[in-house]
Amino acid sequence: MLRIAADLFSGRPNPVWTVDDEARVRETLRALSQEESLLTEDVPPNSGLGFRGFRIQLFSDELAQGFELGSSVYLPVGRESRGPRSDELGERLIGLLGQEGTSVRMQDELPPLEAPLQQFLTTELDYSASQSFTAAASVPDIAGEQPEEAAPQATCFYEHAPYNPGFWNNDSTVRWCNNCYNYASNWRTDNFAQPGLGCGSVYQALRCDEVTRAARCDGVGRRYIDCFPDPEKPRWLIALVVGPGYDYHWYRYVSDGFWGHKPGATAVTNLDNSNVVIKDPKTANRGRYTDFCGYFYSCRTQQRRIRGYGC
Amino acid sequence: MEIEVDLYSGRPNPRLPLGGEAAAELVRRLAALSSTAHGSPATGLGYRGIRIVNESDEHPFAEVVVSRGVVVVRDRQGGERRLGDPDRALESWLVDVVAAGLEPDTARYVREELGSV
Numbered sequence: 436m437l438r439i440a441a442d443l444f445s446g447r448p449n450p451v452w453t454v455d456d457e458a459r460v461r462e463t464l465r466a467l468s469q470e471e472s473l474l475t476e477d478v479p480p481n482s483g484l485g486f487r488g489f490r491i492q493l494f495s496d497e498l499a500q501g502f503e504l505g506s507s508v509y510l511p512v513g514r515e516s517r518g519p520r521s522d523e524l525g526e527r528l529i530g531l532l533g534q535e536g537t538s539v540r541m542q543d544e545l546p547p548l549e550a551p552l553q554q555f556l557t558t559e560l561d562y563s564a565s566q567s568f569t570a571a572a573s574v575p576d577i578a579g580e581q582p583e584e585a586a587p588q589a590t591c592f593y594e595h596a597p598y599n600p601g602f603w604n605n606d607s608t609v610r611w612c613n614n615c616y617n618y619a620s621n622w623r624t625d626n627f628a629q630p631g632l633g634c635g636s637v638y639q640a641l642r643c644d645e646v647t648r649a650a651r652c653d654g655v656g657r658r659y660i661d662c663f664p665d666p667e668k669p670r671w672l673i674a675l676v677v678g679p680g681y682d683y684h685w686y687r688y689v690s691d692g693f694w695g696h697k698p699g700a701t702a703v704t705n706l707d708n709s710n711v712v713i714k715d716p717k718t719a720n721r722g723r724y725t726d727f728c729g730y731f732y733s734c735r736t737q738q739r740r741i742r743g744y745g746c
Numbered sequence: 747m748e749i750e751v752d753l754y755s756g757r758p759n760p761r762l763p764l765g766g767e768a769a770a771e772l773v774r775r776l777a778a779l780s781s782t783a784h785g786s787p788a789t790g791l792g793y794r795g796i797r798i799v800n801e802s803d804e805h806p807f808a809e810v811v812v813s814r815g816v817v818v819v820r821d822r823q824g825g826e827r828r829l830g831d832p833d834r835a836l837e838s839w840l841v842d843v844v845a846a847g848l849e850p851d852t853a854r855y856v857r858e859e860l861g862s863v
């Protein structure tokens with residue numbers, strides 16, 4: 436048996452559900468153990484108010500065999516999450532609520548939640564994920580402060596995260612199975628994401644206009660034009676370049692004042708082909724990627740939509 | 747065994763099966779190489795090298811990366827050996843092996859990068 440508690444309330448008791456189906460317990464433990472780097476022993480200190488995570492408890496060591504997990508682990512989400520896949524794992528744990536063999540501990544004497552438990556938790560988890568980048572201040576995208584290719588028609592806001600190449604480089608599956616589009620979107624799919632595939636209209640030619648069209652179909656926005664609202668956080672500033680007829684490539688702006696990129700299945704780096712830190716992809720040494728297509732915004736909807744053919 | 751030409755960033759790299767005599771020849775050529783402590787595979791945008799992935803237990807290695815005069819051989823236990831590839835001879839041979847399966851422009855570009863045209 437697996438017991439899961441959604442750790443989100445401050446006053447009222449947290450929702451708790453138990454999973455008795457052995458196969459489902461093993462599937463869940465396998466998913467958790469494959470993402471061990473996202474787990475902690477307990478709730479992170481100073482997690483504050485809101486959806487902090489999930490406490491997962493096992494009641495015998497028999498089911499835990501082969502998964503390298505202790506009797507209790509914690510999955511931080513939202514602001515305290517250890518990686519972009521934490522919320523996906525959280526969604527999976529919430530999804531167990533609708534399955535046969537799962538029972539919920541109800542507090543009948545308390546006022547009911549605003550919605551059925553599964554729907555309520557999904558909404559709260561989404562909200563928590565959208566707030567996870569409010570700690571890193573949003574940046575107004577104003578002309579002159581960053582490289583630009585056109586006069587701004589609006590002031591949009593975007594987020595930027597610290598440069599964290601280890602997330603992409605240390606695990607060989609993550610490194611080999613995620614490309615520049617994954618890195619720019621800051622969303623690991625492990626299947627080499629292709630612009631437009633997630634929305635059903637993958638690029639048909641390796642030209643700026645066509646890759647741009649496909650990425651916009653996924654939900655990428657044009658800089659200064661397609662401003663995304665707060666629920667679309669994290670909104671990353673990204674850039675697209677193309678080697679006509681050859682390939683495309685994406686970069687992402689990071690907090691440290693430079694741009695990171697992931698050349699295919701190789702390691703994430705902040706250096707260009709001249710081994711110079713990338714201050715602007717437009718002027719960086721890009722080798723065969725001669726055409727600069729422009730700056731764009733990635734957003735939450737696009738990140739959740741992207742996918743590839745496989746790895 | 748599959749051979750992958752590592753040259754793209756966004757689109758998937760070309761990947762072709764490598765079997766029969768070519769696979770046996772690769773094993774022979776690897777056995778003839780000496781260890782090295784110098785050099786590292788190419789990084790960055792553009793052609794970086796050749797990667798061979800071996801999913802079967804027929805050969806003792808899981809992955810071989812041949813790039814810029816260095817051959818990195820990885821086994822299934824996570825062990826790694828570095829061999830020298832003088833004059834990039836192994837890399838050139840692998841490009842010859844795979845060239846027929848590439849788009850003509852791509853094959854030409856890879857050969858140019860190798861300096862063999």
